[in-house]
Amino acid sequence: MMKSYYKQKKPNRSDAIGKPSKSIKKKSPMVLEVVFWLLLAEDVEKSEQVLREFxxxxxxxxxIGMTRLARWERAQRLGLDPPGEVRSLLDSGKAQTKSLWDDRV
Structure with a gap:
């Protein structure tokens, strides 16, 4: 009975056999990556953007496997001169202590 309300259109046999759809456009992985990061950057505050760059x-x-503060302190001990802005953001307590990759990898 539902078929009368929602008619299904079955694809032609020639369309189903290996012909790519014209509506699907292939984008390069680099373009998709840039779009992904731009979408992420839209809703991120300036302080979080600085931490993500770090x-x-x-x-x-x-x-991976350490907090941002531990990584900053390790870089300081090794003489790598990490940005002081990152340390001040982490000391303020307003920033997230987990790195960007924590729980993702």
Missing amino acids: DMNMAYGPC
Whole structure:
């Protein structure tokens, strides 16, 4: 009885056999990555953006398995000169202590 209200359109046999749909456009992975980061950046505060940049910068060593503050202190001990702004944000208590990659990898 529901078929009379919601008619289903079955694809033509020729469309179902290996022909790609014209409505699907292939985008390069780089374009998708940029769009992803732009969408993330829209709703992130300036302080969180600074912390994310710190997480993404591999010059201060790996960040998986440690807090941002522990990573900042390790970089300071090793003489890597991490940004002071990151330390002040972490000391303020308003910033998230987990790194960007925590619980994702």
